[in-house]
Structure formats: C-alpha cells, structure tokens
Amino acid sequence: MLVKWLCVSMFLSGSVYAKVLSDEPISPIPDINIEKPELVKLGERLFHDARFSSDQTVSCASCHLLSQGGVDGKKVSTGVGSRQGQLNAPTVFNSSLNFRQFWDGRAKDLFEQIDGPIHNQVEMDFNWQRVVRVVTQDERYKRLFNKSYQDGVTIKNIKLAIVAFEESLLTPNSRFDLYLLGDENALSSDEKQGYKYFKKYGCSSCHQGVAVGANMYQKLGVMSDYPFSSRGAKNSSLGRFNITGNEIDKYVFKVPSLRNVAKTAPYLHDGSKATLTEVVEIMMEYQLDIPVRDGDVQLIVKFLKTLTGEYQGNPL
C-alpha cells in the first residue's frame, strides 16, 4: 500500500517514475550456453535442407537467411512453386525468446512452430512422414541421429534438433547491451538521447524485456484505427482474432522483438514499411498519438540501430 501511495504521489507531481523505482525496461541478452553442440550441428543441417519441401527448393533457411538478419528481406516470403505467403517472415534470431511464435502467436513454442511451415502449402508443403523418409534414407543423417538420440530418427527428434539449433541463434553483445552492462561509451549521445525518447514516448511500454518486445500481444491501432490494406474477414491482418474468434482480438498481434531490427526490414506483419523511420512514425501516430518532432524520430531510429547484436562473434 505504501508503494502505491508513493507511486500515486509521484504521478501527481508529474515526475518520471521509472528512474526511481525500477531498472531499465530492457535487459541484455544473456550469454549463449550450448549444451549439445552436435545436436545444434544436426539442427543446422536440417535447417538448411531443401529436401523437406515438395519441390525440394525450400528449406527453413530460404526465408530465414542467417546472413540477412534471420529474414529474407522480402515483404512476404516465397515458398514451394514460387508461391507467395501472406505475412512478413519474422527473424529466426532470438526467436527462442519469443513468448509465442507466429505473428498471431498460434504456436506455443518453437517445437510447435515447426509444424506450420512444413505443412503450409505456400511454404514447404510437406509432411512429417516424408521428412522422416528423407532423413532415414540419408546415411549421414542416420549416423548423426543415432549419435544424438537413442531412438534414432523420429519426428520428435528431428524437431528437437531444429529447436536446439534455433535456440542457439541468440545475438548478444549489441552495443546497447554493452551500454546496459555499464559501458557508457558504447552509445553515442544521440543514441542515448534516442533511448530516452524511446522510453519517454512510451515505446518501451510494449517493446521491453530481454527481447525488446515479444512477451505480449498488442492491437495495431490503439489510439486510432490503423489503415490496413485489407480489412475483410479472415485475413491475416485480423491477427489473433483468426485464432480466438474474440472481437477484442481483432488486429491484435504479437509485439515483435526489436533486437536486430535494423537488419530485418521490411517491417510490420505485412512487410509494408520499408524503413525504420516510416515504422516509428506509424507507431507514434496509431499506437501513441503523440506529435513528435522529426528529429526525435531520427534519434529513436539511431537508438534502434544499436540493438544489432552478434552471431558467432560476428555482427549481423
């Protein structure tokens, strides 16, 4: 109760509460601790194997290029037979930090998520029996599986290997993380200012935590209706509504992680915004309804660029 009173009095006095009572809203990515390197290796091989698609052209890595920030840089991805998907591919980096998978959060975790693209007709258009057949017929896979698992090739083991690999895709040591860890010189003054605005304008209300997002859902168009390119029933812009069917879940999406955000253009669920400036302006208008000076937006963008981390010791 005392805390509450304190809080209320702070609020009344108009001062910024965050400084007083809590730490920063963002926390650094912890060090990667790989327990089974050979399993990660196996997962990596599977991740890059295009034989798990109906025309043997699409692998996981086709849409989640590790060299391009874990995405394919396209508005929407291209699957088997050059079929076009409906949504912008989210990055595979740090995906293990996501509280849910997919834009609409329909998969509980990575293990569950893998079923999606494998079966999706515009993605890999395959099924597990066939995956198992391909893997079983490959002597090398068989050896690797027998090394990592007692029961050899099973659907579950294939998925676990991929998950292990994906869990290794953390990007620590971003300049911002270094700053958080106490290196005052890691950020320029502009970038520090950008971070300040990031918090002040309320970006950090949703984009917080270790992943700078990815731990909650939010509606796109909180303050005023977002002009979706398509607003019909049962389209991908309806977000979680397509899963729950609740009116309240219309246009609600998983808040994306802003880690490495500078590397994962284009933006938004439909990949409709090509630059960070555009997307920050949109956030200001529809999510916060705060008139912002152009300079402030640029500072925020500068801050966002400091979130780019390293994979295997190299910057993304």
Add this chain to the structure above:
Amino acid sequence: VTEKRNSRVLLVAVVILLVFITWSFFNFKINDKEHRQHIKQVHQLDQKASELLQNILIIENRGAVHFDDIKNSELAIEELKLAINDGCNDFHELYEEIDELLLNSSRFKSIFAVYLNSTAYLPIVIEQVRERLNSDNQKKSLRLLNDLERKVLIYTQLNMGDLSISKEVIEMNVKSLRLAYGESPSDSGQLFESLEKHIEVLVKYAGGIKKLNVALLSNEVSFWATDSIEKMNARFNEQVSKAEAVKMWFYIFIFLLSYALVVLWRMQRKALKEFSDSANMLEIAMKSSKQTQFSIDIASGAITLGKDYSATIKLKSKEFILSIDEWLANIHLDDRDLASRALSKSIMQGVPFNLEYRWKSRRAKWLWVHTVGERVDDNKPAGLERIVGISTDISERKREEHVFRMLTESNVRRSGEEDIFHLIVKELAMSQETKYAMLATIDENHNVATTRAIWTGETYAENFSYDLKGTPCEKVLEDGACFYPDNVAKFFPKDKLLVDMDVHSYSGYILRSGDNKALGLIAVLGVEGLENSTRRQSLMKSLATRVSIELEKEEAEKQLENLAHYDPLTGCANRSLLDDRFSQAKAHAKRTQTLTAVCFVDLDDFKPVNDLYGHEVGDRLLIEVASRLSKSVRGEDTVSRLGGDEFLLLLGEVNSVEEVSLSLKRVISAISMPYKEIDKEINISSSIGFVLSSAETDDIDVLIRQADQAMYEAKSTGKNKACLFNNKLIEQESMKHQQLESIKKGIDREEMCLFYQPKVNMQTGKVYGAEALIRWNHPEKGLLPPDEILPMIENTAVEIALGNWVIYQAVGQIDAWNQIGIRLEVSINVSSYHLLANDFLVALELALDQYSSVEPSQLQLEILESSVIGDLEKISEILMICREKFGLSIALDDFGTGYSSLAHLRHLPASVIKIDRVFVKGLLEDKGDYEIVKGVVNFSQAFNLDVIAEGVETDEQGMALLQIGCQYGQGYGIAKPMPGKEISGWLNSYQANRKWLDYDTGIYF
C-alpha cells in the same frame, strides 16, 4: 459322469479365479510416485499462479517496467498445466481457472501498456492546453480543465477513487470544456482533440484494468488446486483401499485354498485307510470260508496237505503227503513253470508266493487253485524250515468269470448259433458242468415253451416247442426258480423228454420282463447229481436278467421295425418299405431282364362310405381291401398303402403291358366284389393307373406320380378300370388346362358370340333356317372357329356353362328376329355331355319361357352323332322330352361319321339328318362318298326324316344333291356364317341360286 464333470468345472473355476486374483494382485500396484508428482505439480501451479499475480501487481505498482517476469510465470504455468494432464476430470475446473488467469494476464499486458502511455502523456497534453488557456486568459476553461484533470486522475487511479466520479461525469466535463474552449481563438482544435482522445483512452483502459484486477484477484486457482488435490487424494485413497481389498481377498483365497487342500488330503487318507481295513477283513472272511492248509518241509521236500485239501482235490484219504515233484506234475503244463519258479524262490529266498494255477484232480478234471504261501523260519533250528500256506479251490469262480467275460465280450447279438442266447446256454452248461442247458420263451397263455437255444454237451440242438404242462419248467414259471439236485424225472413222470435225455438234476430260473411279466426260463439239466450252490443261483439270476433284457430288446426292435415299415391300419407296407422293396424289385428286374409295374390303386367313391357309415366302417373296408389286394397279387409282389384310400402295387417280373392289365383286371374284380363281411350294401370299385419301370425312369417317385396320373385318366374315363400311363398325358393335360382357363376367361369377358349360317331349300330357294355357330372373338388371335373352343372344354363344367349360354343366346336371337318379322328355324349344337347335365332341361325351359314369342318348333337341337357314346338310353330319354314336351326338333349332326349311325338313328328321336361336309365335299369326285350320301338320303326318306347337306360350296354340289334328292343345304356356296344382326341385311340382298331353281329333279329320276 455328472459328478466327474461337476468336479472338472469346479477345478476350472478355481483355476480361473486363482489366475484372476493373482492378476489383480499384481495389477493393482499403486503408483504413488506419480501421484506425489502430480500433487507437487499442482502445488507448483498454484504457486506459479500467485507468482504471476504478484508480478502483475508489481507492474501495476511500477515495481518493474517490463513483462519478462510475467511472461516467464505464464510459460511456467503452461508447462505445469501440460505436465499435469492425467486424462481424468480432476483438473477440469482448475484448467478453466488457469486458462482464464492466463487470458486475463495476457490482456493485462496489452491494456496496461496503453494505460501507462496515456497516463504518461496526459499530463503533458494537459499542460500544453493549460498554457494555451493561460495565454488566452480563458479563466472558465482553465477552471474546467483543472477540474477535469483532477477527476480523470482520481478515476484512473487503480484501486482508489471517488465513486461519485464516473466515466459519464468525465465525458460531461469534457463536453463542457469543449464548449468553453471553443471560445478560445488561438487553437486549431488539434490539441484539444488530442486531449480528448487521450482522456477517452485513459478512461477506457483504466476501466479495463480495474475489471481485470478484480478478475485476477478473485481467481480461484488456489481453491481449485486444493480441490483437485483433494480429488486426487480421494481417488488415490480409493485405489489404495481397492488394492488393499484385492490383497486381502488374495490372501483369503490362498488361505481357503490351502485349507481346502488339507481337508481334502485328510479325507482321502481316511478313506484309503478305511478301504484297506475293510479289504483285510474281507480277505480274512473269504479265507475262512474255503481255505485248506498245507505245509512243505523244505529239507525233505515233502508236502503235507490239510484235511480239507484231500477232499478238495478229490482224494480218498484224509491226510496226504506227496513230493514237490508229484505236486508239480499235477499242475497244468501252462502254469507249471510259474509255480515251480515261485516255489523255488520261496524256498531259496523266503519270498512269499501267491499263485493261481490249474491242478489235475484224481478224476482227471482240471481244478483252479489259488495258493498263498510263505516260508516260516523264525525260532526254528536249521533244517526245520517250512513253507506254510493256504490253497483255495476257485474253479467255480473261474468258470463264472469266464461266463461273464464271454458275455461282456460278445454283447453284439449275432444271428444263428452265435447269438447271445446260444452263447449263454453253452457257457452256463460249461460253468455248471452239466450236460444240458437251455433257454426257452413261452407263449402268452403259458402253455407252450419254445426253445431259443439248447446246448447238449457238444453241440446245439435244433430248437423245438414243447408243452409246459407237467414239466419242471412249469414249476420254474410258477415259483420263479426251482432246483432238483437228483432224480428229477421222478417228480415229473409225464415229462418224457427228461427221461429221453436221461436228466437227473435240474436247476431253472425264470426270465422276467422289466414289468415283471414272465417271458420264459433258463435251465441247466444234468445227467448227474447237482450240488446246491448259492453261486449258481446268483449266476443264473444274472444271466436271466441279461437274457430278459435281450429278449425285450429284440421285441422292441421287432415292434420298431414294424412301425417303421408297415402301415398300422392295414399292415400293408408303408412308403419306406415300399422304397426298399422297389429297390429290390429293380435289382431283381435287372437280373431277370424283366420289368416292374407300379400300379396306383384308388377306390372309387370311398368318401361316401366314410360319410355314410363312419370311419370305423371305412377303416374296416380299407383293411378288407388291403387283404383282397394281397390275395390277388403274387406273394412276392408288394401291396403298400400310401394313405387314405390309395394303395400302390409293385408287380415284379413283368414282361408286357398285357400281363399287367390281366393282373389288374383280377385286382379290380376282387375289389368290386360285395363287402358282405362288413355290410351287405357296400360295393366299391377301383381305378388303377399303372406304369412300367423303364430305362429312363426308375425313380419310384416319378413312377408313382405317373401312375397317379394314369389313375386319374382311368377315373375320368369311366372308373373301375386300369389305365397305362402315357407320356403325352401330362402334356395334354397341362395344355388342356391352360386352354380351358383362357376359354373360361373369354366367356367371362363376353368374348363369345354366335354366328348364323343360313339353311335354304335349294329347290325353292327359300331361306328357312340358320345354324347357330359359336365364335370366339379373341382379343389377340381374332375370330376363332368352334374347333378352337369345343375340344378343349369337352366334358367339363365350362362346356355346360357355354352350352347354356348358347341356348339362351339363340333363343334370344329367334325372338329378336321374330320381332322384325323374320321367322327362321335356328339349330344349335348340343353335346351329349351337356345334354346329360342336370340343368340342361331347366336351362332350356328358362330360355323358352323368357322369350314367349319363340315357337318351340323354331328351335332345333343338333346332336353330334359321333359324340353319342355314353348312355344312349339316357340321351334318348332327354331328347324325347325335348321333342315331346317342349316341341323342339332334333337333328343328327355330322351323320355318317360315327360308328353306329344306324343304331343311333333307331334310338334317337331325330327328325332331321345332317350329312357331314366330308361326304358333300367328295360327292362329285368320290364314288364312295356319292354312294353314302345317296344311301343316307334314301333311308332317311324311308324313315321319313328330313335331310340337309352341310358344306355346300359349289353350284355343282348343290345340283348333285338335288339330283340325289336332298333339298336342303347350307354352306359357303350359299352363305357364310354371319353375326345375327347381319341376317336381315343378307336376307334382303339374297337371291336364290337360279341353277338350282331351274333344276328339275324329276328329269333324272
């Protein structure tokens, strides 16, 4: 057997129960580890739920600025939820509560983020508005703004607030501020819109958070977690107690089983002990009855026999000593080795011996002896060892054993001298060492006995019958048993047989049926004396029982066979025996190259006998018929009754149909003889159909059917005769039946009609009459002539119906013509069958009565000459009535084609003769025809009859007829038959034949 099965069932049940209980015992393992794990997880879930709540409260109270903790709590809760899933319903409510908690937590994050932003930004935007108002000096608006700010802040503070401030109040304030603010000139309105929007969002989201707070804080995860744990515990306890129960029952069952086994074992032991005790006692008893002692001095090899021994082996002296070798020499060769070995073993090694062997008595008879012996050398000085033992004469027992063995080994009765009765008398004689043994059955009056088997020492004698009176056998039947050890002939002096057979002793036993009726006796007759023996009594009793059973069985089989093969009423063969006999006859016929006749005999009008005199007389008649049938065929032929009054004869060795016909004539006349022995009045005839078996049909069923068919033919052609089956019969019959049916339908549908062919006087050209001819206006075949109708309905009810219809129609037509002034004589064709029908005269009278304009003389009946074969007198009588009483004229149709035209002419009251068309047709070409026509015309003139020629087709024919003297004619040359209504038209256009008119008969005569 039942007991054995029961115990087996019991055993199986026990084993199943044992398996089941053991299975349950090992299956009801309690998984308490899993149970504890679940409980732990539910506890953790509860813990995590409160942790989540705590994290949310921390956020609300700005204790943290990111949702990672909330997220982690959420994920942990979900993990636990998945882990707990146990497939039971225990967690249903808990799960629902958890889901709601997670949902609310998720909503909280979204809402709180917005709320946070608006609370942060609202003061900024208010400040900006305030500045604007200050600069414009808008006092009122400022006051309103301050008031609004205060109210919003109070309203949007979580967990605290003035209840008087509601969403509506704030909205009102915003409105009044907007009014006041509207007066401020220096604003574009954008700033105020922003203020409005943020207030709106803040109010809305604060409300949402408040609601979520209530929902979150009032979550019942703890309650349901406790509840779930309680349920789990309850279920677990239930399982535990169930397992305890199973365990308890397992132990109880094992205990009971062991106890039962012990009890059974003890019972068994007791029973065994009792058994051996009684066996010992029995042995003692037996030994004491017939034992004879002996002792053997081993040193000297001398055998000393006991007192009774001498008697047993039929020795004279009272004590006897013999050497071991002598003893052995008297033993049967087959047994000697065994005996000598046993004895030497006993002597050398002291092994007790127990022997059954044959010993030759002094009378050179083989005795069966049972000897038990043992060396006794206790307390005896060396050289004084002895063997002491007991011998028993078991010859009688052995013989009995033999008898019974023979009986059991030969329980199948065979015929002849090897049947069981022969075997028994032989064995009986052997066992009793008598010369004779016999087995006899007696008649119902107990006067005469007939032997079934008699043994005479070496062979069986021929069976014979003898008078019981004054024989020991009679005594047996009176007393049930009798025994004469000696001089039996003295007691029965009248019994010559005893004397002839030199019988001295007699022992007999009665044979009784199950219901205690005397059946006969068995007896042994000895030429020597016979000792009294209870063993013999019981043996004979046993044998008597066995023999009685066999006799009863034999009787029952005989009856059964009778039932199976003979008709119980008449004693004729029944159908099954008939089949047998037919097979035999078939085989016989094949061998002898002859045929077999199957004759179906059916009594004519048997039913009235039953109806008039009752079934008893009917049955007696059938019995008598059966006996006559049997007498009138040969002994090897078969008379069988098929049922009712139908009999079937199988006549074998037949060479021709004539032969069978001859035999059947005999049968028919035998049956038609008066049945005086039953009732003077009863006379009955029979109809027989027969068929000869041939290569193509030797199936008895087919033959019977064919014979039946032929019998039917016999019935329909006059009864009291025999008909041979003919293949065409069947086809004709079925064809006829079909046609008859269709004609019947035709009549019903009124497809029949009458055509009329005019009859003219050729000399004068006058049309004086017409012949009515039947036509069938067939819907498919068109107009059909009488040939297509009449032959099919011959001698059937249809013929009568159609005949009556014709009468009615024709008379009606005459009437119709009369009405229009046409007067014609109409002739109709009447068959003799129709004529003889009961209602013929009635129909005629009715028709004439109805049409009163019709003169009887206008109607002429044409009787087909060739059809008059039946009762000529009767026909004549009816025709006479027609002529005399009704006044009709009678014509003889088709005259000259029948067999006895002249005879008919004499008998039938005809006034007109119709010359058949065949003669008219051949009139000009054939001399014979010409002569016939001429003859007919001549004699009809002599008899003063009119003559009319049918089938006049040409002028020349007409002229020839006129020349012969036949004036009248009909035929195509004059007019074809036509429907009645066309007659008047035809009459109008009719022109007499000029040639005929011009012809002057006189010239040619």
